[in-house]
Amino acid sequence: MEQYLLILLSTVLVNNVVLVKFLGLCPFMGVSNRFAGAIGMGLATTFVLTLSAALSWLLETYFLRPLGLDFLRLVTFILVIAAIVQFTEIAIRRISPILYQVLGVYLPLITTNCAVLGVALLNLNQGHNFTQSLLYGFGSAIGFTLVMVMFAGIRERLELNDVPLAFKGAPIGFITAGMLSMAFMGFSGLVK
């Protein structure tokens, strides 16, 4: 039980995918300018990440390794991730056209969100079992969502500020993300 909690804590705060591992920066910068979009993107990514972490573990354990197809790992994972993203896209389009509109190009881009593939591969690297993989994926996604929402709040405020012209938009976003990342360093060592 304790180790599962630690995995969650570690993935949400200490090894936050965005601010510590610097994965998934593209949607992080792209969709975090509004609360609604950030929350939607967070939820979509949570769905994709959790599912793909679990599925990729299953594929690795029961498909690739028994068949000796380790060299196909990347291709297979990407195939699975793409399929899940496609499914999510179809589902979101049906459930919430507005969210679909808001997420725009970033929704299919979850496929190339390195956080998703990264988490799947990290699971294998760290020799997690199925539950651990699932939690690792879920925790990373929650960490992603947390940072997205936090950052969306900041950017809504930044939008109303007199940021010098040269720093308006992405530059100030990256500087702020850097400071946030600095603050997250405080968590280092929290979980070994």
Add this chain to the structure above:
Amino acid sequence: MLIAVGALAALGLLLGVILSMAARFLSVETDPLADELEQMLPNLQCGQCGFVGCRPAAEALSAGETDVTLCPPGGVALAAKLAEKLHVEIDLSQMDHEPLVAFVHEENCIGCTKCILVCPTDCIIGAPKKLHTVIVSACVGGAACLEVCPTDCIEMVPVTVKEESVQSWNWPKPRSPQSTSSELATRSVDR
């Protein structure tokens, strides 16, 4: 080698089947967003946006193919609403081009009533062989009348600014204490 190809093919097939099922059962027939957007548009079918009516414009908006600032009759208010609906950023200063209204040059008007027939809001009054004139407050600036006028006596002109009175006066915006360079820049764009 064969196993690898077979395995990938099998996987691909499986996922393909699942996705096609999903596409089948979760399909979206019409674009519900376009319906909502159409409701928001003025539905004057004036065609100033370059689309043949408000429905195609709504569809283009929903597909993200056109800007929210497309609709002159809707003005800044509509653009702001659309932008909020679609969660896009807009630069309202782009909208600053003045709304135009039709103006009939009376010396050339022959009273053919052609313009009256095409006006979407019936804002031109006149009778056969009589001078026509435009009710400015009802003109959407659709310019449909321009094309049909046989003597080219209709011109689009900016709305003349209403004379300021105590009743129509609004408080001016106070100046910011820190006129930053960025603010100066946006201000010069406004002009």
Add this chain to the structure above:
Amino acid sequence: MNRAKIISAPFMHSIDSVPRTMLLVMLALAPATAFSLYQFGWPAIILFFIIIGSSLLFEALSLLLARKPVTPFLLDGSAVLTGWLVAMALPPWAPWWIGVLGGFIAIVFGKHIYGGLGQNIFNPAMVARIALLISFPLEMTFFMQPQPLFAEQSPNFSQALDIIFMGGIDIDALTSASILTQIKILHFDGQSIGGANGLVSDLPTAMLGVLPGGMGEASALLLVLGGVFLLAVRIISWHTPFAMFASMALIASIAHFFNPAYHPGMLTHLFSGGFVLGAFFIATDYVTQPVSNTGRLIFGAGVGALTFFIRAYSIFPEGVGFAILLMNAMTPFIDHYIKPRIFGRSKSGEPLTGQLPQGGGK
């Protein structure tokens, strides 16, 4: 700037103004600062003025670059206060370039990149401290036993210049670890903190500030006095400091109760490190804390709890800076969700339904 343009009521004003606020905060900081400067001698005094000077310089440069009016902004005291707080967050004998860099990061990256006064997301002083701490861990954790001014071991003015500008610190005998660092070392070694030479008994001295540590870690007592002064003149509200103290006291007490060998007592947590400085002077920075009182309670409680966890479990002995930055990042989120109920509207923002007398209309 242009008074003639402002034509709208009200034409009366309370005595509050930005310079007055800044001045009162500095006044509250003064006793603790004076005491620290006395404790750490000439090098600390020189560094203190280097930081404030560089803050003013970078403020002026930034204002010029942004084409804003320089004099009124320079004279409002905000840059001096920022520099002052940076100085309080640094080791007293740090080399000059740490001080100048601190002033630069705080003013330029902490404040002006976001559009200047009132617009920053993170507390400038804490941005400077954390950036320096991560970049220069050695210089930033160099603490020594207090060397009161005019004491025998205290460096004189020229020695102080040498220490600050030439890095001529040749006095290893003086270096010492702060309480929190000592605890952290024991944690790393896997030892019980109970064995640490009378940590808890050092507390009264910690409150007086004759223990090794940063400028702002000295003299918790005088800082508390300053904080109480700020509360009395209503510059700060009690919500943030109270929530910070309360959450820290609560969590630390519980932890200490269950594992006294690992967790020091509540008082050690409250009065060591920069906790008091943070609670009264840094977390209460208007710009970067939530505007509502409820929001401030949440904010303060968050800072207290995060400080505890970072101190207890991360690799850093001190966590106030990190905790404040993290909660600064949460501030827009808190402000977004905690709004007062508007007069005449329900909590959800809908107009109230009037209690019309029944059978209206005659």
Add this chain to the structure above:
Amino acid sequence: MKLFNVPGGVHPKDHKELSADRAIQAVPMPVELSLPMHQHIGIAAKPMVQVGELVTKGQLIGMCTRGAASNNGITAPVHAPTSGRITNIAMQRSPHPSGLPEMMVTLEPDGADAWGELPAALDPASSSVSELVERIHRSGIVGMGGAMFPTAAKLDARNNVDLLSLIINGAECEPYLTADDRLMRERARNIVDGISILQRILNVPNVIIAIEDRRVQAADAMSDATGAHKGMSVVLVPTLYPMGSEKHLIKVLTGEEVPSGALPSALGLVVNNVGTAYAIHEAVRYGQPLVSRIVTVSGGAIKHPGNYHVLLGTKVSHLVETCGGFSQPPEQMLIGGPMMGLSFSDLEVPITKGTNGILALTKSEVKPGTHRPCIRCGACIPACPSSLEPQDLFVLVRNEKIEPALDAGLADCILCGACSYVCPSHIPLVQFFNYGKGQALEMRNEVMRAARLKRLSDERLVRSEEKARQKKAKQDARKKAIADRKKAHEQKYEGEVKA
């Protein structure tokens, strides 16, 4: 009586001692009176006189066409404050922060100050309610607290709801102003008579007269005067700005909040000012229309501050002269109180029905400060009586985010200025909010125009469809007729052939 708390509020120094103990004095007849035709909320009155015409005191000189037909229209007539000759009818500089001209009638007094023929006095007990309301309307009475809402229109609330009580607003919360205070102290009986007329019109069982707890003498005078009247009670309310805001007065007295966007009548309440009650008394008992009012002239720059009984249309310059002129050049001239009053600089503007004070403030009173950036100190939040977050609204309005500002409650702002008063950065918040409200109004007008255009276009569509349908029906009918004829012809032919 149990009182309730209101959110927010501030305690500015009230400076009422400058004029509170000066009895109401008359003003020497000015040489010229300028009467704006728009001294009320609603439709402006139209001049009913010609240049050169001689008028008597109380003669109707401005009336709105709609108001002439019925008293439902939100408008009020204007009467001649004294007898004399009309010398000019033109656009002239108005007492308005914009300084824009307004339609005004200029009157040269003949010095006789002779009343003309006035409508007969009414006995409130025997007159009908509609008679009384008609009299109030025809006397040009508007809300004298400064809002200038036509009183007769306000009293129409009685037709829509069963009213519970009438609240008389004697809470003069603006600093410096003592006009209502003096009126209550000196003419309490007349005010109470006006109140009882209002009570009869509105048919309410009880009346609450709310007076700030520091205005002890006024409260005593009013208590004495109400003695014999049933259901009237004087209630002392805390001295707090903006206690005189009717929504906040209601909250303090009843604990109820007027719903956002609604009027007090939604709670079965009507609020009227003491000055209005006094004007009603004069109109009903003596048939005298509203031609004068009590004005406080005060401020550090006025030599002899005091309270004056002023004819409407009197120029500010004349009033200042009456007070002995300026003791020092004023930093700021104001119409109304310092918290919500309007600034002006041209002393040749007239006193109107809503002018409760003329202030000439010195620099030390105004405490002008440098407008600095918002530091998010949050001081404005506890000060706001509407529980808004002014700093949030300010940032939104400053960035032209009018729609989000409306969502954040811009429309609920009462422009009281409490936020600006406490702001350490001296941000002209009220002006920002005024600006935002103006922009919102423009946006709404644009939306309304779009809706109107849409309706026009829809109607045209329906019409053209109808036309097309008729055309087709006609064509069909004609086709059918032809076919029928053909058929008949054929039949006939066939018949002929057969035959």
